[in-house]
Structure formats: C-alpha cells, structure tokens
Amino acid sequence: MPKYNPKSIEKYWQNVWEKDKLYRAKDKSKKPKYYQLETFPYPSAAGLHVGHPKGYIAEDIHARYMRMNGHEVMYTMGWDAFGLPTENYAIKVSKSPQEVAEANIKNFKRQLQMFGLSYDWDREIDTSSLEYYKWTQWLFIELFKAGLAYRKNAKVNWCPKDQTVLANEQVVDGKCERCGSEVIQKEMEQWFFKITDYADRLLDELKGLDWPEATIKRQADWIGRSEGALIKFSILNSKSSIEVFTTRPDTLFGATYMVLAPEHDLVQILRPQIKNWSEIEKYIEQSKKKTELQRKEEEKDKTGIEMKGIKAVNPATKEEMPIWIADYVLMGYGTGAIMAVPAHDERDFEFAKKFNLPIEEVVVPNIIDQKNPPVQGKKIVERKNIHAIVRDPKTDKYLALKWKKFNWTTFPMGGVEEGENVVDAAMREVREETGFVNLKLKEVITGQVRAEYFAAHKDQNRVALTTAVVFDLVNHEQNDISQEEKDSHEIIWLEKSKLNYEHMTHAEIGHWSKRMGSSFFTYIDRGVLINSGKFDGMDSEKAKWEITKFVGGKRQTQYRLHDWSVSRQRYWGVPIPMLYCKNCGIVPVSERELPIVLPKLEDYRPKGKPPLAGSDDFMNTTCPKCKGEAKRDPETLDTFVDSSWYYLRYTDPNNGRHIFDKNKAEHWMPVDLYVIGAEHTVLHLLYSRFITKFLNDKGFINFNEPFKKIRHVGLIMGEDGQKMSKSRGNVVNPDELVNAVGADTARIYEMFMGPFEDSQPWDTKSIIGVHRFLNRFYNLFKNNLQNTNHKTQADSKSQTANSSLDHVLHKTIKKVGEDIKELRFNTAVSELMKLLNEFEKNSDNLKLKIKNLKLFLVILAPFAPHLTEEIWMNVLGNKKSIHLQKWPEYNPNLVKEKSVDFIIQVNGRFRDSIQLPFDSPQETVMNFVLKSERIKSYVPDQKEIKKVIFVANKLINLVI
C-alpha cells in the first residue's frame, strides 16, 4: 500500500461516481423518499470561500447516511443566477451578464465538486436559463389570472445607485441591502404580489413545522398580525373625517388628541381651514428630508405641530380634540392616523408631556386582595382612597402603621373627601393617624389602582380606587393624636426592601414600588375601565368590542406585512410576461409564446428607466386579444421570485410542457430537510411558502407547506473572528485548502469545528489534527492488512483481547448514527477519533479482525467518501462502491456496558469509585462501599449515614 495521497485518489473517485451515476435520485424507486435541500447559491464572481460548503458538507454526510439506511435520497444543486451583483460585475469588466454568469457557474460547480458532494447533477437547474424562467413567467401569469399580481402606484424604496426599486425586506437600516446606498422614497407604478391575502394562513400554518423556534417567531413577527378596530372621528365644520386603526378601542374615552402622519391626504384636503399652514408646510418639508436614521435617533424626542383651526370630535366623549401632525405616526401602517391616548401609550405619553396635552386615565389595574378577599353578602362600598408613603430621609425608612386589632401593616391611608385633592387628603391622614406635621411632597404616583377587598374594621367590602402620594418627612415634630387612633395602631418604620405584599397589607403595594420615582410611567396593560361613562368597571378586553360597537367602529385585523413588490428596473432578470394594449389594457402574454426571451443588449446599463425599454425589437408586439399594437413590460422580476419555487423544479427539472409534473412534485415534496442560513428566515422562506400555498390553491399540488424541517448552518468566521469578507482580507480559499490537505480532511475539519448551528472562527493550524486522523486511519489498514494476509483470521486469544474493542466499536456505530441524524457532526467526528485511538491501542499484535476494520470503514464513509472508497475498492478489492453499503447495525449486546465505575460520594462530593458489574443493585454496591478504606476515613461510623442516594449504574451518595 502506498502512502495516503488524497490528491491522487479524490479526483479519480469523483469521476468514477459521476460516470456510474451513483447518486441519481430515482423517481420510481421503491425505497422511501427523502428530499434534502440546501440554499442554491448565488454564483458570484468571487467564487466560494471555505464558509460556503459547511452546510453542503453537512447535508452530504446526512444524505449519504440516509442512503445507507435505505432511503431514496434526492439531493440537488442549482444556481440562483439572475440578479444585481452579476450585472454590476459584468458592467465593471465590460462583459455581458450572460458570459459572466456562465463563467461564475462553471467556477462554482468546479469548486463544489472538489468536495465530493453527492448531488444528483442530472437535476441541476439555472434560474437564468430559458427552460427555467419560462416557468417563472408562467407562474407570474397564473398569479395575475388569480388577481394576485397587480399594478399600483405606490411609494417605493428606490436605490439611487442601483437605479432600481427594492422590496421592504431589501432595505436594511434605510440602506440598500446590496450596495449600502441611502434608499429614497419614490412614487412609481409597480407590480405587486398580493401576499397579504395569505397573511393569516402564512401565520397560522407556521404551527407544526419543524423549524427553529426563533425562525418561526421572526416570521410571525414579520407578518405582524394585530387585532383592533377602525374608528372614525368627525372633524368640526368639515365633511371629512379621520379614520384610525387602534388595538386599544377600550381606551377611547382617554383619547385626548389626534395625530396624522405628515404625508396623510387629509393634511392637504384640510389645508384651507388650517390657520398656520406655512408652519405646517415647513414641518412636512422637514420630515420628508429626514432619513430613516434621523427619524430613529429622534425616537426619544418627538416632534410635531398642531394644525390650528381644525378640531376633531371624540365619538365617545363628544369632546373636541386638537389635531396634530407628527412623524412618529407612520403613513405605512394602519391608516396613517392615530387617536392619541397618552395615559395608556408610551409614545403618546411622551408627546403629550412635551407639548402639554391633556392626559386622561381610563384603565386601571384591578386587584382582588388575596389576603382580605371580599366577603360574600357584605355591603359593597366604592371609595376613592389615598395611601401616604412617608419616608424619613435621615434613616431612609418608611412610615407604617401596625394595627392592633388586625394583623395589618399599612401606610397612613383613608378616603378622599368631597372637594379635597389627593395631596391634602394624604397629609390630613398622616396628621390624624400619626401626628407628624411637617411633610414635603415628593410625588403623586402616576396612575390609580383599583382593589377589591374586605375592610374588616368597617365590616364591609370595598372597591377602592387608590392614589399613592409620596412625602419626605421634614422633621419629627409630632402633634397629639386622638385616643381612638392610639388604640387602633402603633407607628413603625420599615426599610425600603419591606415595601411589598409579603410585609404589608396593601394589595396595591406592588404597583407603588414599581411606579415610585418614575415620572414616565404609563399603564399599558389590561385592567378595568374608569372615567368611561357607562363602561366604568368593565374589563378592558371586553370593553374593546363594546366601545367599538358603541361608536360605530368596526373590528379590523392589521398586518405589518405589505404586498410584495416584484418589479425591478434592471436588465439581468426575468422579463415580466405582460403587454400593454391600447384597446385591451394590461394583458398577459399567451402561454404558447413563453418564454419571453431576455434579449441580448449591447448596452444594458441602468439609466433611470429599464434598459429593455430602449429596445424597440423587444418592446413592440401585438396584442393576443385584439391583434392590435401593444408594448411589452420593460421591467424584470425580483430574483426572489426565481427562488420562491426552485425546490419544486428539482422534482422534475427537465419538463418542457409543465412547470413540473404533479405526481413527481407530490412524490418528492415536501422537503424533508432544508439547511439554510439564518439570514433567510424572512424573505425567501416567506415567499416560498406563499407560492406553495398559491399553487396548492390552484390544484397544481396537494400540499401547502414546502419545508417540513429546517435547520440553520452557523457561519465560519475568519481567523480574526470577524465575518469573512474580501474587504477584511480574511477570506480563506477552498481551492488552496483542498489542494493542501484534500477534500476528506477539509470536510471533516469543517464538521469538527464545533456545533453545526453555531459559528466558529477558522483555524488553519487545527486542520492538521484531522489530517493526522485520516493518515493514521489509512496506516491502520496498511499495517493490519499486510499481516492478516498470511496470518488469516484472528486466533482465540485475540478474540478476548478484542472484546473491549467490539464494545467501543458498536457503541460508536450507534452514537455516530444518532449524531448524524441530529446534525451533531462535531461529536460524531470525535467519536470516530476515539474509535481510532481504541483500534491503535489494540493493534500491537496486529490481530485486528478484518470484520471490525470494515465496520469502521463503512461508518467513516459519509465523512471521508474518497479515502474510504479507495480502501474499500482498491485495497479490500470490493466491486461495488462503499457508498452503496448499508449502514451497519450495532449489536445491542455489545453496546451494553459490562461494568461501570460507580461514583461514591459523601455529602455530594466525589470520594472514591469502584468497578462493579452493570446493573448491580444498591445492596451490592453498598457492601463494596463500606469496605472502601477511603470511604471509611470519611464515614468512620456507619450509623452516621442519614440517607443514601442510589442512582443505578452511576453513583451512590452517602449523606451524613
């Protein structure tokens, strides 16, 4: 056997596998299908870096394992070849995008193939090929026919550098996701897909998917469903009214002013009535100029201006309300107008504070006092209460009353009398109950609290609406108090830490300590209504719909999700298959005419209008309906449309007559495992689900979720711990890597780096460890086979010597299989390494059983497909590929431990261990434990043992 030389064997076996079509997925196999998908790459000019193949290698190992376990695996690769970066690169190097894309694909394919990935290359697809985009166009027409593709004039995100529209999802921090330019808003007519029609289903049907929880949550948040109401506010002396969306119609009685977004139509309509128009105009101009970033910075300091001369009317209270415009209200959500309820919305609260607008509290928390619950049958008395919280600044303690007749500790407290304000009432109660006279007001705690309790001293149930007032004690000057007060309680001082329900009687106390000292407290939770006319006392959840009904509003579900903008004013994409006919209007191209070919253009650069618009050959055509003159659509489709259905095309990639064969798609789909970067959780996954549901609705497929199971692959960072990028100069090239150590080493290293879903920094030095492992593995065979040839099979002596090896081997077979299934490749590799160490320990006498060596070889095969194939075929002389072998079954008897190291603990601390047979009962273990000299030194007298904890096959713990 020669030395292990990956270079000479890897290319060789890759060619053999390709020639033998070893990894083809058969549509008509009797085996159970398993569809593995991974994000098809965008073939950029830069080529791969070592991070890209991580997910691919993982899936390859998994795919090989599934095949070995009797599945018909479809594992595929293709190219998301349309798109801006390729076009931009082509402009830079003065080539056509077609040429550039072709070269990039070739390079990507070469780089991927050198890792020995077991793709079914017969199913390769390319979104920029005629055969593929014909069906992208067909899909567009189907969406159009279903009323789900429509044109509308809309403000769009426009990237001035790339000269194209971007979807909301492609704008990151106000900047173009691709080039980083500041995105501006521009009014344009655009194609949209009506994904919002599917919002509920996209949200509800997330349930039950085997996806990472965080991904499901992010997608749900993105869809952003909220339940609320649409409510109309009339405007005095005007036919117009303001409609708002609110999730809190229960707080309508607390709405004290209205706010319109600066772009709101009504602002222009009401212009004649607005007295301070010049100021308003200035404000609108200013906010238009603000970038996203500036708006965000202002979050804490809101701006706005009142529109003088107009008033709205609160439909619940009939009171007049001022109308403001402010850019904290966004045109893009709800109706672009709000009713402001400063008492129960933090943003409105800040705004109201800044501009001195009225704040009206209408919802208060309601507590049923658990310590003194209302007693059935007793009279119910409603009261307005105060609690006086008095601090002595010298001691930092708080004044409280310890009641003599009851087990109560309370603040000075009492009712607010007619015409009295809460501060006066609180001071009066302190004086009457404690005699202290010199108090300095610190704060009136924001917001009241409602509590229901039994007032034993008055023998009645109370419903108290309480305000807490906080004072500092100026000095200890004290007047005399009445005998009655003296008899009922004594004065005590409490530390701040005791101001809780555990130490005090007030059920409200939790609210006080939370709110104390916070001038910006706003109560936003549910509760009971006050100051709301006939709705007083009603639970706020119930009141939402009662009040909506009361004012003639209607229930409404609002989504954060917007329709998907799909037009792009660039060249390198799928032409939109639509016509504009003078007579018939917007007409889809007839299906026979598909594909509408993207023509080769001499000059395809963006010039503010779509490049295709400049080609008369392309633009001029006839209408399929009236045969009159018509123009084509010069725009191209967002590439996310291309990738929203590619996984379906893999199931029938060469179908020229249909987008795919229904039976084939239904056979292979849904995808059983999709490995995808966490960055795709919103865009691609959402769009794909939408398209799948649409095709399901139209009867093209019988399933409505495309991806059953999703797992994310963690990034490989540069050696500096930063994300790999050209600009940082920390990119590691896979060509050099594979050239230096071979594909098998590269594969195993990437799997060994750490948990698959985590990101880890690349460490060139560490690769050698894996390389050594494969070298030693190879040498193990070399050394053993040279001897077994003439020594034949192992003799009986070696059988016993090997029995511990059998045990480890079968345990490894079990563990590695489980690890691959759960994508725990790092521990799978370490198990294989441990197994090799074990083999080497036992190979002194060169008597390893060939059967065992073969088992090891087979379980290593998914990880190191080339090396294992080389040994399997060329060294062991097999005729059929190792990759067609079955995954070995482990022998459960051999996996079972024969003996275990029992841990002996005294008081939970490790003190000794003993080897005992597996499944030894407690008595046996205890017998040995008591013989241990070491244990005797810790437990001199058995009688001291209070308790024995026995965990079978693990430990025994003596508690003394």
Add this chain to the structure above:
RNA sequence: GGGGACGUGGCGAAACGGCAGACGCGCUAGCUUCAGGAGCUAGUUCUCGCAAGAGAGUGGGAGUUCAAAUCUCCCCGUCCCCACCA
C-alpha cells in the same frame, strides 16, 4: 427601547441534574528521522505538595437539590434580529 441566543482551559470545544474540561489544536519533555514544516510516547485547569493527596474552579451574586456548567431569580458582558406597528 423590545425580542432572541450565548458566556466552560492558551484556542475550537465536550458534558445539558450525577467524577467538569471528552475529542482536537497549541504548548512542555523524551524518542525517532540525513534534515525538516513530518512521526511516535508521556504530560498539560489553577493553588499547595517530591508524592500520595487536599482545596478551589464553568462571567458575578443569590436560590432550589443529597448533588448545579446544566434548573430558578437578579446583575454584568458579547453577538444576532426587530425597531415610533398605534
């Protein structure tokens, strides 16, 4: 501001209630090779000790438990996502 993930040797990491640091890198010593950047053997959390051994130890603090890296709460730190969504 909100949400999520995470914090373990010099490094990547294992263990996920039961001997912390498996496996690998690096490092140290020895052997080996004509020489090496290769190979083999032993050691490698910290403190005390020649050793046997003892003690400490998983960001910090508290708690639950016979037993906590693992469960609970608080604090600190890192990363990611969303961000005035009415």
